[in-house]
Amino acid sequence: MPPAPGARSIASGGRVLILTLTLITLTSSLLATDPGPGSIAPPTLIMVNDLDYDNGESLTISWVPSLDDVPGQSEVVAYRILRSSGGGQEATIGTVLAGESTFVDQSVNRDSAYVYRVATIAANGGEGYSLPTDAVVPNREWLNWDLVWLFLACLVLGGSVVFFIETARRGKKLFVRKIAGLEAIDEAIGRATEMGRPILYIPGIQDMDEVETLASLTILGKVSRQIADYDTQLFMPVARSLVMTAGRETIKTSYLEAGRADAFNEDMVRYITDEQFGYVAAVDGYMVRERPATIFLLGAFFGESLVLAEMGNSVGAIQIAGTARPPQIPFFVAACDYTLIGEELFAASAYLSGEPRQLGSLKGQDVGKGIAMAVILIGVAAATIAELTGSGFFAGVVSTLQNVFTTR
Amino acid sequence: MSLDIGVWIGALLTLGIFSFLYRDNPFYKLCESIFVGVSAGYWFCVFFFDNMVRKFYFGVFPSEAGIEPKYFLIVGAVLGALMLTRLIPSIGWISRWPLSFIVGATAGLYMMLFFVSNGLNQVADTMLPLYRETAGGDFDPAETLGTILVFIGTFTGLIYFFFSKEHKGLFGGAARVGIFFLMVTFGAAFGYTVMSRMSLLIGRMDFLFRDWLGLLG
Amino acid sequence: MAGHWIAVAINVVVGLTLVWVLVRTIQGRPIERRIVFVYIALAVATPLFMKLEAPLAETPEVQSIVTTIKELPPGSRILISFDYDPQSAPELQPMAEAFIKFAFKQRHKVIIMGLWPLGPDQANQAIRAALEDPSVAELAPEYGVDYVNLGFQSGNEFVIQGMGSAFKNMFPQDERGTIYDNIPILRGVTNFSNVDYVQVFSSGKPGTREWVQVAADRFGATVGGGTTAVQAPEMYPFLRSNQLIGLMGGMTGAAEFEKAVEELGKANTFLLSQMFAHATVIVFVIFGNIAYFRSRRRDASTDAPTPGGIS
């Protein structure tokens, strides 16, 4: 992949700041309507726009097509865009087909000023040149002011999470309700120990660039810490090599913390294959042969969720599942003993740690939820009043709120 | 019946996998082992050529003149090479550096992605009047009911997810309403999943009867 | 036609045996799962031989895609991303074929790409199928002028983000190795602002969700989705909020699209099997629950432990 010569801002809205507007007088364009033999009308009204909030790596040139450029006729073939900078040589930087009226120049530097001309190219080889534009310097913006509301929202939410982490750290007790699936973990590990059968931990089938996988590995940290205490056998088959490495690291840490470094074994974590159902086939085989007493299915799951959960159910294991993918949740609900739904998966590691600071972060995200609910309530109420009474004030409230909460 | 050897291999493998439905058997195990080995090798090659050769090598040493080399990619390769320190147990802890890099990048990236698309925009889209009119200006009962349900469901669903309050009393009642809405969502997901899986089975049957046996026009 | 009647006969017989299943289930002796498997196999296979036409309702999700495409002036540029692999082809290929035929007949320019390695190959198959259609062949769409396949680019949603700056950055050349700037259809196409519509066919991640999040939300592209049925429910929030213009969900969505654009194809053939399979699943859910309620009532009256068999 070649480097992007002119990467532009991700989200600059549609607002375009017109820096330069070079008007070719009406007279000259009228004159151009009567071209002599071999000559052709040039494009007019050449404008050079610099996009708001970009990296200063592109300029957009637009024009009013030549009067000879009539749809369905082939007198005009194309437009040629010429550019010069710093009084240097003028060069063609691009050509577009007849009928087009814009060109994005992505080969500009922030430090230079550019002058453009656009030429009509006729079928008979004739060319009609526009007047040159004023010089334009592409502008770089360090901050995208279109996103200021997003930034503030980040600050509020991030701030509340950090605030409660701090509050908890200073020793204030924070209440967190029971989450059944997580309460059951102790029991599930204990059961495997009693039965003398292994525990199977499945961290989903996605790689480390998926936040659900990260969450699953943090839960693995807490779970394997307990497993180390109980001295129960743990097996974790994975579908990604990176997850294998990270999983080993996580389990090893837990075993070290439990003072059971001797019991740790790299083969607890095993890479199977990246292929979804190749992985499933192997894990199913393991379940049938080894009959694990407890199965954790936590992470990003797709179609394989049902196969794994059904198979685990049929070998009589206690199953604790969790995913943020709604399509897979019903199958977990049906075939597993406990299911963590969406947000609960991400809260699980904090909950399991029991550490005040971690629990504080849950409180912080509840504040976020509270704000979301309050905004929804106000927004809906205002929208309803506006709809019923036609009040401009309430309509204004709604559109302001929507504006704040919409980033597209 | 097909004369194409590829179709035959495909059909035999298909039957081998289907035989698992009766019980686990050597024919199935054979297909499974082939699949595990072949797929691991396949993805290794694809990732190698796509990531190492195309992205990394041609990123640092562009094949065409005039393209700026991306030397910073070498940092990525160094991080990657650090993963291999795991092969030497005494310095294996160095592999935490690339892992930390990945964890940080993933956390940072997803934070913003989910905040915008899953969070803010969904909140904004729920702010609709609970009284809806048709295009002609009359009261629209269906739309009104729909909007009210979306509002109640979203609101109570969020209550269900509250962690710092016990589900008791009025709050607990609301959370219960919320879980009902979640159950409809899961029911819908179930229905659609059935649909999807059946389609795949239809595809396989079509392959066996049409492409292999030639029984269908 | 013989196949049709044999299939119908088999279905009548199989339907009658369901009574036996019901009786056994009520008696607390549920049938083995392997017998359930046989029912599903028959429910899917036999309708393939039947020749019946099934009625189909119109849904706003699918119709809005059709209307959007129809309202575009001829010569509009449509970007299609093929984000699936052969494993999901049974669901998505019929959809893709019908869509491409329709786009060609509306005389639109089609730009193809894929975020899944094998997507562009599926696209080529769909194009081949479309070109076999006599009425499309008549229009003789030309590669490079009327359609182009940019191939696969890895990087998931980052590819879409990169395309927001310039398509060329992500796809320096097309699948056949032609330099981006030398492809006539791509002249003047810098980024999303130069395409009129984006259609995604997806079966997972990256897929329609990522296109909505990046192309629609960040760059304001008009995005329509075509997903496997599994993915469809997740798309409704985007649909309701107009982040997604329309949606074809699974085989039914494809069948409806085929009907709406008068391109009856595979999806309509498969729909009958789909219908029988669904009916079978529903019947089994009902049977299972009848047995469950009866056993519960027995428990309540005799205080006996839960009978086994249902696990």
Place this chain on the structure above:
Amino acid sequence: MNRTLPFLLTFIVGFTIVIATFSPPLDRLAVDTAVFFSIIAVFAMILGGGNLVKINLVKITRRQRDWQFAIVTLVGFFFVLIIGLFKVGNPGGVTGQVDAPGTPFFDVYTYVFVPVGATMYSLLAFFIASASYRAFRAKNREATILLIAASIIMLGATPFGTMLTAWIPDSLDIFEVPNLHFFLMSSPNLAGQRAIMIGIALGVISYSLRVLLGVERSHIGKDGG
């Protein structure tokens, strides 16, 4: 040192990407990070592939159960690896696309990979049927709602639903299955989806902050490890 550097790396990389969202000159960072990830993943695959080979070799040498199939797995793995990495039979030679049509690598994909994968996937249809007979019980009010919704969707998704309720008069057409189907999908389902999505967003943000701020650092490991 063993813990501080990884923590700093996580912290700096994470927050740089967050800040980059707001800064046009930096917004390519996210794209470049993804390339880094891909490169690191390839090195990790060496470890994964090595693990696969090791496990199967152990199985064969110790004559563990089903060791014969371990040979099949290894042969399949190395066969594909060799024809892939050395581009055996590739018309484009060593510079050709590895999975170009016409190569043995592509054939393996088309004739082994696709049919087995698709069939494995379609096994799900059978599992769903048996699950619906044995597992989907209206055990309580929640489960009942789930089942009813699922049934309406399954009916509404095929012509079956249309036929079943076609007799309902037009004035009550909201009760026809296709309409119920759309109503369910666009209202209660949407509400549930939205609650889940907003919840997940908050969960991810809180989780990410815990990771980036080092409150949660199990991925970093323990000193001296």
